[in-house]
Amino acid sequence: MTESAPSASRQAQKERTRQAILASALELSHEKGFAQVSLRQVSRHAGVVPTAFYRHFESMDQLGLALVEQSFSTLRRMIRDAQRDPHVFDNIIDAAADVLVEAVKQSKAHFAFVARERVGGPEVVRTAIRHELDLFVSELAVVLARLPNIENWSTEDVQMVSRLFVRNMVSNAEEVVEMPDGRPDLEEQIKEGARRQMRLIVVGFRDWRS
Amino acid sequence: MTESAPSASRQAQKERTRQAILASALELSHEKGFAQVSLRQVSRHAGVVPTAFYRHFESMDQLGLALVEQSFSTLRRMIRDAQRDPHVFDNIIDAAADVLVEAVKQSKAHFAFVARERVGGPEVVRTAIRHELDLFVSELAVVLARLPNIENWSTEDVQMVSRLFVRNMVSNAEEVVEMPDGRPDLEEQIKEGARRQMRLIVVGFRDWRS
DNA sequence: GAAATGAGTGAACATGCGTACACTCAAAGT
DNA sequence: ACTTTGAGTGTACGCATGTTCACTCATTTC
Structure with a gap:
C-alpha cells in the first residue's frame, strides 16, 4: 500500500x-x-x-493462522450477540437456525474459509481449526447446560449434544456457503433443514435419556 | 513403469x-x-x-475424476456386501456402525480422499464428489424404505433420514481417517458415537412423525 | 519377417514461485 | 535540525512446474 x-x-x-x-x-x-x-x-x-x-x-502458514483467528473471533462475536437476544431462551432451535443462516451470510468468506480449510488446508491450519472447534463445542456445552430441559443431564450427554450441534452447524454452514447468490428459497430450505435436524437431536435425546 | x-x-x-x-x-x-x-x-x-x-x-483434473470414480466404486461394493449380511436387517444401526468403521479402515485412502477433496479439492473434483454423494443418498433411501419401521413413511422423510445418515457417515469417516494408527480404543469410541447418533436420528424420527 | 503402433524417453522451453539483498525515503524519536 | 527506524521497493537467484517435440524400440498387426 x-x-x-x-x-x-x-x-x-x-x-x-x-x-x-x-x-x-x-x-x-x-x-x-x-x-x-x-x-x-x-x-x-x-x-x-x-x-x-x-x-x-513470516510465512503463508502464519497468514493462514491469522485468518483462522480472525474467522473464529467473528464467529464468537456472533454467538455472544445471539445469546443476548432474550427470545433465544424459549426457542433455541428456531433462533439457532436463524442466527446460523444470517451469520453465515454476513461473513460468508470467513465461514467458507473455516469449512474449506478445516479439511483441505495446510496441516497447521487444519490443526488450528480443529482446536478452535473443540473449544467451541465446550463453550456451547456451557450455554446448553443452563437451558431449562437440559440442566439435569449428565456432563457427557451435554457435551455430545453440543458436538452434534457444532457438527451440524459446520455441515449447514457448508451448504449456505455453496449456495448460489440470488436464491432466498434455497436459504429458507436450508434453514428448515437445520431446524428439523436440531429438533431431531433434542427430541431424540429427551426420549432416550442416555 | x-x-x-x-x-x-x-x-x-x-x-x-x-x-x-x-x-x-x-x-x-x-x-x-x-x-x-x-x-x-x-x-x-x-x-x-x-x-x-x-x-x-489428459490432465490432473481427469486423474482426480478417475480417483473419485474409483473411491465410490469401492464404497458401493462395501455397501452391497453389507446388505447381503442378514443380521443387518434386525439391527441396522449397530451393523452400520460396524460396517462404517471397518470399511473406512480397509480403504482409508479412498475415504480420506473423498472427505478431503469434497470440500478442499479442485472445482471439478468437488462437483463430482457432491454428485456421487447425492446419488448415494438416493440409493440409501431405497434401502431404508424397505426397512420394517420405515415402510409407511413419506418419501421426503425417508430422503431426509437418508441425507442425515450420509452426512453422519461422512463426518464419522473423517474422524476415523484422522484417527492415529495404533488406537483400537478410539475406534470403539467413534463406533459408539456413530451408534448413538444414528439411534438418535431414528428415535427422533419415530417420535416425531414429521 | 516387414511395417505399423504406441507406451515410455529425454531435452528444452517459458513461467511462476519463495527468498535474499541492497535500496529509498517519510515518519518518529531525539 | 539530526539521526534512527522500518514499511515498502526493485533486482536477481535458483528451482519446480506444465507442456512441446522429436525420439526409441518392444509388441502387435499384417
Whole structure:
C-alpha cells in the first residue's frame, strides 16, 4: 500500500496493509483454496511487492493462522450477540437456525474459509481449526447446560449434544456457503433443514435419556 | 513403469502403469491434498517420466475424476456386501456402525480422499464428489424404505433420514481417517458415537412423525 | 519377417514461485 | 535540525512446474 491516504500514522498505515493482505488472502482462497494461493498472488492483490509481505507475516502458514483467528473471533462475536437476544431462551432451535443462516451470510468468506480449510488446508491450519472447534463445542456445552430441559443431564450427554450441534452447524454452514447468490428459497430450505435436524437431536435425546 | 515383468501383454502393462499413477496420486494426496500434488510428482512417484502421464490422463483434473470414480466404486461394493449380511436387517444401526468403521479402515485412502477433496479439492473434483454423494443418498433411501419401521413413511422423510445418515457417515469417516494408527480404543469410541447418533436420528424420527 | 503402433524417453522451453539483498525515503524519536 | 527506524521497493537467484517435440524400440498387426 504505497500511499493512499496522504499521510497516516505509521502504525495505522501498517495495520491497513496488514488488513489488505488478510482480505486478499481470504478472497483469493475462496476461488481455489488457501493452499493454492501463493505469497506473490496475495501480495499482488494487496497492492504490495512480495518482499513487503514479510513485514507482516513470516510465512503463508502464519497468514493462514491469522485468518483462522480472525474467522473464529467473528464467529464468537456472533454467538455472544445471539445469546443476548432474550427470545433465544424459549426457542433455541428456531433462533439457532436463524442466527446460523444470517451469520453465515454476513461473513460468508470467513465461514467458507473455516469449512474449506478445516479439511483441505495446510496441516497447521487444519490443526488450528480443529482446536478452535473443540473449544467451541465446550463453550456451547456451557450455554446448553443452563437451558431449562437440559440442566439435569449428565456432563457427557451435554457435551455430545453440543458436538452434534457444532457438527451440524459446520455441515449447514457448508451448504449456505455453496449456495448460489440470488436464491432466498434455497436459504429458507436450508434453514428448515437445520431446524428439523436440531429438533431431531433434542427430541431424540429427551426420549432416550442416555 | 519401464519394464518390471520381463514381458506382459501391451495393454496389461499399460493398465499396470495407470494403476501405479492412480495409487501414487492417492498416496501423495494423503499428505498434502490432491490439489497440491503436481503432475511431475505423481509421475516421479509412479516411476514414469512426466510426458508418459499424458498417455493415461489428459490432465490432473481427469486423474482426480478417475480417483473419485474409483473411491465410490469401492464404497458401493462395501455397501452391497453389507446388505447381503442378514443380521443387518434386525439391527441396522449397530451393523452400520460396524460396517462404517471397518470399511473406512480397509480403504482409508479412498475415504480420506473423498472427505478431503469434497470440500478442499479442485472445482471439478468437488462437483463430482457432491454428485456421487447425492446419488448415494438416493440409493440409501431405497434401502431404508424397505426397512420394517420405515415402510409407511413419506418419501421426503425417508430422503431426509437418508441425507442425515450420509452426512453422519461422512463426518464419522473423517474422524476415523484422522484417527492415529495404533488406537483400537478410539475406534470403539467413534463406533459408539456413530451408534448413538444414528439411534438418535431414528428415535427422533419415530417420535416425531414429521 | 516387414511395417505399423504406441507406451515410455529425454531435452528444452517459458513461467511462476519463495527468498535474499541492497535500496529509498517519510515518519518518529531525539 | 539530526539521526534512527522500518514499511515498502526493485533486482536477481535458483528451482519446480506444465507442456512441446522429436525420439526409441518392444509388441502387435499384417
